[in-house]
Amino acid sequence: MFGLEATVMLALQGSAALASVRAFYPADIRAALRDVPQPRALVTSPVHLRALLQSDSDLPAADLVLSATAPMSRAMARQAQAGLAAPLLEIYGSTETGAMATRKTADTDEWTLLPGIALESHSDHAGDGESEPAILVRGGHIDEPVALGDAIAPLDAERFMLHGRKADMIKIAGKRTSLAYLNQQLTAIDGVQDGTFYVPDDVHEDEAAGRVVRLVALAVAPGVPAARILQGLRERIDAAFLPRPLCLVDRLPRNAAGKLPREALVPLVAAQLAQRHAPGFVIDAGHLAIAGHFPGNPVVPGVVLLDHAILQIGAALGQPLDVAQVGTVKFLSPVRPGERVEVAHQLHGDHAGTASIRFTLRAGGRDVASGTLSTRATLASREASPC
Numbered sequence: 001m002f003g004l005e006a007t008v009m010l011a012l013q014g015s016a017a018l019a020s021v022r023a024f025y026p027a028d029i030r031a032a033l034r035d036v037p038q039p040r041a042l043v044t045s046p047v048h049l050r051a052l053l054q055s056d057s058d059l060p061a062a063d064l065v066l067s068a069t070a071p072m073s074r075a076m077a078r079q080a081q082a083g084l085a086a087p088l089l090e091i092y093g094s095t096e097t098g099a100m101a102t103r104k105t106a107d108t109d110e111w112t113l114l115p116g117i118a119l120e121s122h123s124d125h126a127g128d129g130e131s132e133p134a135i136l137v138r139g140g141h142i143d144e145p146v147a148l149g150d151a152i153a154p155l156d157a158e159r160f161m162l163h164g165r166k167a168d169m170i171k172i173a174g175k176r177t178s179l180a181y182l183n184q185q186l187t188a189i190d191g192v193q194d195g196t197f198y199v200p201d202d203v204h205e206d207e208a209a210g211r212v213v214r215l216v217a218l219a220v221a222p223g224v225p226a227a228r229i230l231q232g233l234r235e236r237i238d239a240a241f242l243p244r245p246l247c248l249v250d251r252l253p254r255n256a257a258g259k260l261p262r263e264a265l266v267p268l269v270a271a272q273l274a275q276r277h278a279p280g281f282v283i284d285a286g287h288l289a290i291a292g293h294f295p296g297n298p299v300v301p302g303v304v305l306l307d308h309a310i311l312q313i314g315a316a317l318g319q320p321l322d323v324a325q326v327g328t329v330k331f332l333s334p335v336r337p338g339e340r341v342e343v344a345h346q347l348h349g350d351h352a353g354t355a356s357i358r359f360t361l362r363a364g365g366r367d368v369a370s371g372t373l374s375t376r377a378t379l380a381s382r383e384a385s386p387c
Contacts, residue, residue, distance in 0.1 A: 101160070192220070248365050280341060331368070
């Protein structure tokens with residue numbers, strides 16, 4: 001409905017021309033904007049707009065940016081306005097109602113209803129006593145009142161706050177929020193290109209038994225330590241909703257419409273949790289080697305990584321490693337305090353009664369170091385194992 005309204009219908013009603021190109025990738029969008037004469041409007045969504053803003057090239061100026069399909073953070077809206085030199089307007093609506101409200105996201109979190117549209121509360125006595133009243137929308141172009149599936153808090157007759165889908169509402173330790181809000185806070189952190197929170201199916205809150213929901217979060221943030229992202233979340237959301245764990249991934253399995261189907265997230269989350277449950281090590285900020293390495297930009301020293309890798313490989317093989325020589329070691333990416341480091345190793349014996357071990361260290365989904373070790377005793381050959 002957003003695409004139909006904001007391109008076909010808006011162009012017809014406003015005597016405007018609609019570009020026929022299918023601009024999907026950032027380079028396509030830049031080219032289309034350059035080719036369309038001014039005044040010109042860019043109709044987009046937060047997923048595609050984020051990709052466009054993260055591209056390196058300068059953006060042609062627009063005269064208006066329209067966005068819908070998911071709430072946008074204020075920081076992203078301001079970035080879009082600066083990059084495209086145009087005001088950004090968000091549209092709130094649904095397939096059943098069409099457009100209902102707009103907001104200038106860079107300036108406010110509040111939504112303003114379109115002329116003639118009104119909201120009204122409708123009590124639902126079938127609930128459990130904790131459910132909020134249903135919100136109906138009526139008037140204007142809406143023929144019959146429609147019950148909205150979103151959690152809405154009216155401010156006055158014209159303005160309201162949107163707290164996300166009711167189906168996305170979660171309760172942890174007596175506190176409520178929405179997954180949409182959490183996702184928005186995650187992707188608003190500097191360096192996070194994409195991200196989402198996830199509620200595991202097999203975790204149920206039982207306060208009487210002391211068991212609460214533990215959220216999982218996935219983030220695409222190349223070069224950004226997980227500890228920094230968690231600190232950013234602590235500054236934005238209640239501690240009850242902090243992810244346990246936060247997993248760094250290369251990409252999220254979005255479909256062609258930019259959505260994240262749960263069935264696509266299930267195997268990704270399962271793989272990440274299985275990986276995290278494997279043995280590994282974390283060097284925290286209190287380690288003695290961190291203090292001088294380096295002030296203001298802490299990095300785990302390579303010798304500390306190597307020392308812990310040797311201990312982990314020995315533990316995986318069931319015996320301490322008597323290392324005779326450290327072969328060529330390449331440090332490929334810095335490791336920050338608080339990042340979990342995994343070790344993959346492969347064992348090779350030789351005819352001199354020694355063994356050679358090839359190892360790779362990974363953190364946050366990237367290779368951080370690799371090399372070889374020679375031991376003074378032949379070790380039992382085992383399959384390469386992550387730890």
